[in-house]
Amino acid sequence: MTAPLLRVRDLRVTYRGERGIVPAVRGVSFELDEGETLGLAGESGCGKSTVANALLRLLPRGTEVSGEVLLDGEDVLAMKPGRLRAVRWTEVAIVFQGALHSLNPVQRIGGQIAEAIELHDREADARARVAELLELVGIPARRAADFPHQLSGGQRQRVLIALALACTPRLLVADEPTTALDVTVQAQVLELLERLQRELGLSMLFITHDLATLSYVCRRTAVMYAGRIVEEGPSEDVFRRAAHPYAAALAAAFPVIGDPSFRKRPAGLSGDPPDPRALPSGCPFHPRCPVAEPECARVEVELWPAGEARRAACVRVLGGRS
Amino acid sequence: MSTVAWARRRRALRQGIAEYRRDREGLVGIVVLGLFVLVACSASLLAEAENLRAITADERDYPRWASPGELGPLGTDSLGRPVWDQLVYGSQVSLLVGVAATLIAIVIGTVVGVVGGFFGGWADAALARLTEWFLVIPFLPLAIVLAAVLGPSLRNIVLVIGITSWPVTARLIRSQVLTIKERLYVERARALGASGAHILGRHVLPSVMPLVIANATLTVPVAILSETALAFLGLGDPTRVSWGSMLEDSFSAGALGREAWWWYLPPGLCVIAVVLSFTLVGRALEGVLDPRLRDVHAVGR
Numbered sequence: 359m360t361a362p363l364l365r366v367r368d369l370r371v372t373y374r375g376e377r378g379i380v381p382a383v384r385g386v387s388f389e390l391d392e393g394e395t396l397g398l399a400g401e402s403g404c405g406k407s408t409v410a411n412a413l414l415r416l417l418p419r420g421t422e423v424s425g426e427v428l429l430d431g432e433d434v435l436a437m438k439p440g441r442l443r444a445v446r447w448t449e450v451a452i453v454f455q456g457a458l459h460s461l462n463p464v465q466r467i468g469g470q471i472a473e474a475i476e477l478h479d480r481e482a483d484a485r486a487r488v489a490e491l492l493e494l495v496g497i498p499a500r501r502a503a504d505f506p507h508q509l510s511g512g513q514r515q516r517v518l519i520a521l522a523l524a525c526t527p528r529l530l531v532a533d534e535p536t537t538a539l540d541v542t543v544q545a546q547v548l549e550l551l552e553r554l555q556r557e558l559g560l561s562m563l564f565i566t567h568d569l570a571t572l573s574y575v576c577r578r579t580a581v582m583y584a585g586r587i588v589e590e591g592p593s594e595d596v597f598r599r600a601a602h603p604y605a606a607a608l609a610a611a612f613p614v615i616g617d618p619s620f621r622k623r624p625a626g627l628s629g630d631p632p633d634p635r636a637l638p639s640g641c642p643f644h645p646r647c648p649v650a651e652p653e654c655a656r657v658e659v660e661l662w663p664a665g666e667a668r669r670a671a672c673v674r675v676l677g678g679r680s
Numbered sequence: 681m682s683t684v685a686w687a688r689r690r691r692a693l694r695q696g697i698a699e700y701r702r703d704r705e706g707l708v709g710i711v712v713l714g715l716f717v718l719v720a721c722s723a724s725l726l727a728e729a730e731n732l733r734a735i736t737a738d739e740r741d742y743p744r745w746a747s748p749g750e751l752g753p754l755g756t757d758s759l760g761r762p763v764w765d766q767l768v769y770g771s772q773v774s775l776l777v778g779v780a781a782t783l784i785a786i787v788i789g790t791v792v793g794v795v796g797g798f799f800g801g802w803a804d805a806a807l808a809r810l811t812e813w814f815l816v817i818p819f820l821p822l823a824i825v826l827a828a829v830l831g832p833s834l835r836n837i838v839l840v841i842g843i844t845s846w847p848v849t850a851r852l853i854r855s856q857v858l859t860i861k862e863r864l865y866v867e868r869a870r871a872l873g874a875s876g877a878h879i880l881g882r883h884v885l886p887s888v889m890p891l892v893i894a895n896a897t898l899t900v901p902v903a904i905l906s907e908t909a910l911a912f913l914g915l916g917d918p919t920r921v922s923w924g925s926m927l928e929d930s931f932s933a934g935a936l937g938r939e940a941w942w943w944y945l946p947p948g949l950c951v952i953a954v955v956l957s958f959t960l961v962g963r964a965l966e967g968v969l970d971p972r973l974r975d976v977h978a979v980g981r
Contacts, residue, residue: 416871419801446873454871459864462883470865473882474872 361431363561364390364413364529369425371408371417380634382408384585385425390529395555395562397572397593399608400582401631406565407455409582410533413563414446429529448478451527453551455534457514461506467517468492468502474524491520495550512543519550529561536571548575569605570612573597581605584632584642587661591668601670604643641673649674699968706964712957716950720771727765732921748942755942758933766921767946773922774954777838778904784842785903786896789849794888796850797857798880808854815847823906827915834917841906849895856888890969897962901955908951923947 371383383405390396398406411417413427415434427434429449437445454460461470471491472484489499495516497509506514515535522530532551536544552575555562564576572579572593579593581602589602600606607627629646632638638645644654654673664670700706719726742751742760749755754763796807823840830836860866860883869879910916911924912931930936930944 414871416867443873443875446871448873452868452871454864454868456864460868462863462865464887473869473874477873477878 361428362389363392363394363430364563365426365428366409366413367426367428369409369412369427370423371405371412372422373418374420374422378635381637382585382634383412386582386585386587387425388580388587388590390561390563392528392561393559395564395576395578397569397576397579398563398565398582399567399569399572399579399605401567401608403631403634404582405585405634406582407533410452410531410563410565413529413531414450414452415442416452444478447474447527448525449527450529450531451522451525453515453518453522453530453532453535455537457511457518457538458506460518461514463506466503466505467509471502471517471521471524474521478525487524488520491523492517494523494554495520510543511539512546515539515543515547516550519547519554523554523558526558527560529563530555531563531565533565534567535564536566536568544571551575567608568612569593569597569609581608584637585634586642586671588643588672589664589668589670590661591665591670595665595668601664601668601675602643602672603647603649603674605670607648641671696968700964703964703967705960706967709957709960709964712953713961716771716954716957717775719768720775723768723772727762727768729765729769731762731765732769733761745938745940747940754946755940757929757940757943758935763926763943763946766926767923767950770921770923770926770947771950771954773834773917773920774904774907774924774951777834777841777907777922778900778954778958780838781841781845781903781907782896782899784838785846785899786849786892788843789846789895790853790888790892792846792850793853794857794880794884797854798861798876798884804854807850811847811850811854814844815851817844819844819906820909823910824913824915827910832915832917834920837907837910837915837917840910841903845899845902845906849892849899852891852895853888856891857884860884860887894962894966894969897958897965900962901958904951904955904958923951 366389367387369383369386370381373380373382386405386409388396398409400406408417412423413429413434415423415437417423423435425435429445434442434445461467468485468488471488475482475484475487485502488502492499492502497513497516497520501509501513506517509517518535530551535551536547539547548571551562551564554560555575562576564572566572569579569581573596576593578591579596580587580590581596581600581604582588583604589596589600589605591601596605597609600609604627611627627646632642632645638655640653640655641647641650641658644650647654651673657673659671659673661669661671662675664672664675723729742756742762744756744758744760746752746756746760752762752764754767756762757766792807792811796804796811823844826840826844827836830840863883866879866883869883874882907916907922908924908927911922912928914928916922916925916928918925924947926947927944930940930947935943
């Protein structure tokens with residue numbers, strides 16, 4: 359078997375802010391093969407967007423990053439600035455969240471897509487390519503002359519997808535691409551992403567807090583909590599039969615329409631994610647864990663096999679008690 | 681493509697003009713300003729440069745201290761020079777110094793503001809300290825010292841005013857760059873593989889340009905006032921008549937005591953008119969070019 363397209367090994371990201379040192383990502387490892395899809399799920403602040411930004415080294419100056427981000431065997435974290443700029447967007451492109459703010463409000467969308475093309479290929483016929491890209495995401499090519507505010511939220515998100523595809527990247531990172539959209543528009547954008555991924559044979563890293571979405575879009579899912587991956591496996595298994603109590607709680611937070619038990623008591627997780635500057639001892643999830651045991655406060659376990667192609671970081675899995 | 685682009689630009693320009701015309705103060709300002717520019721450009725038609733000298737070549741002899749009733753539109757000064765001719769030629773100096781000094785100030789201010797704001801770090805710290813240093817130094821003493829050291833000539837006056845009036849612009853531009861820099865679309869441009877220079881040229885500079893233009897129009901009146909002040913203190917170019925030097929001459933010749941109002945009043949009023957009209961134009965331009973102010977102005981009207 360050939361080496362995976364993306365291999366992240368023991369990635370650690372520590373922000374140095376005015377309010378102290380924030381270890382946002384604490385040793386994350388995963389692999390992504392050519393044409394494969396991986397979902398990254400978790401609550402706000404669990405470090406999933408930080409992982410996405412670290413892939414292209416888009417972190418604020420002064421941030422400490424260690425580990426390896428191997429793209430085709432080449433470590434992104436060790437690249438020289440010129441090589442890094444060349445790799446950005448041609449190898450890995452990002453569909454940002456918040457389409458309104460990711461587009462320059464005073465420039466036409468066509469020009470903004472052309473900007474990406476011209477940055478990497480001066481001779482390219484940017485105008486023709488822009489028209490082609492817009493049609494690909496279902497926007498009439500003549501809208502290239504529109505400003506972002508003239509488009510609807512869903513259309514703007516489509517523009518961002520077109521922008522992400524501008525330089526035919528091999529890996530698409532979708533960072534909560536549907537967060538700010540209506541449910542019906544969300545479905546359209548998801549379908550579009552899923553179709554493009556299939557037709558273009560892209561690898562995709564899909565970041566969201568919505569496990570139900572992941573089971574639709576991605577083959578595999580990794581759940582993050584407090585800067586670490588706590589469970590990883592086929593999306594359907596993680597969503598339906600989570601091995602880690604946190605993943606189970608996250609999956610349960612989405613109501614099953616038609617199931618009367620959800621009507622009485624919306625399942626959710628009490629409490630907030632821990633402050634990354636002062637993580638609880640042992641397993642960072644134990645204060646909120648419904649099935650915590652005394653030893654959870656003492657040891658933080660590594661990811662451990664939990665069934666076929668699955669791994670989880672929980673003492674209950676370790677002891678075969680799940 | 682380019683014809684379409686130009687049509688759009690023309691349309692944007694027309695919209696901007698329509699926006700501007702709704703500002704009545706701005707219209708008054710631009711009319712008055714246009715008048716002064718016209719006078720300055722056609723000075724040789726409206727007045728005789730020869731009359732600026734105390735002793736003319738053909739030894740024309742005008743009476744001294746002549747009131748407007750006795751001679752010409754505005755009478756003569758203590759040396760028998762017609763005030764009208766001085767006033768007309770003085771407008772050239774005021775406008776020239778105002779615009780040229782502003783150009784210097786704006787260029788320095790924009791470069792300092794953009795470099796500091798965009799690159800941050802120690803460069804920003806150093807430039808911010810420099811800006812504050814220039815900001816807290818009292819302008820007049822510094823300008824007097826510089827003018828005295830460099831020697832009184834029109835070029836030096838422009839230089840002195842230019843290099844002392846950039847700090848406000850620099851701070852304004854820096855703060856604008858800081859807010860632009862944090863926008864998500866700048867981060868997106870970085871993700872596209874854009875270099876710092878590309879982001880500066882494509883995203884940062886275009887968004888600070890309107891601010892620069894509006895700020896420039898508001899810097900001109902300050903520069904004109906500074907020139908007047910320096911000339912009044914006797915640090916102006918002795919070979920050129922300016923409104924400031926007219927005020928100085930009239931003051932030292934005792935025009936106030938003799939109630940020769942036709943000598944000191946016109947230059948004073950001209951300074952006020954030009955400064956005021958520049959300020960009005962600058963404010964109106966600001967309203968057109970800075971979308972954030974558009975609503976504020978509309979409510980005020």
